[in-house]
Amino acid sequence: MLIMCSLFYYLGVSTQREIIMHYRYIIYSEKRDNYYSGQTKNVDNRVDKHNKGHSLATRGGEPWKLKKVIEFEIKSEAIKAENWIKRMKSH
Template sequence: MKYYVYVLRSDKFERNYTGFTTNLANRLKEHNSGKTISTRPYKPWKILYSECFSTKKEALDREKYLKSGIGREFIKKNMAL
């Protein structure tokens, strides 16, 4: 099974959202359909960045890093925000 860490971008509200999933396309649909409470007010979302991992632990560790202060700076610098 593949595990994905992703960063979504809402250009309309200038917000990012970082998450983890096993089905990236389906998860994006869930965010944009309003099924995720925390992202519902900021639709529409697009995938800004994603990484694939072979283990859940690797993916969760990377998600935790990207949600940290250093990780948010990494996103800001590397995604030209």
């Protein structure tokens, strides 16, 4: 193990798993009086895409305003939260 760790160090490879955060976000359109929930790794970039009409689901509601961001270490948890939010929206 020591040899392998030394080799990784020499090669510049991290032995620690890099944590990539996932974000659940909620945006709001005054034009539509509607909220939209999604998940992404880069919130600013994603909201910018919504405001440029890159998403069929939100096109025509521009400008979208960011209302809430929730951080998750695991993508599957962000997706579970999205599904829960969408279920609550339909009640």
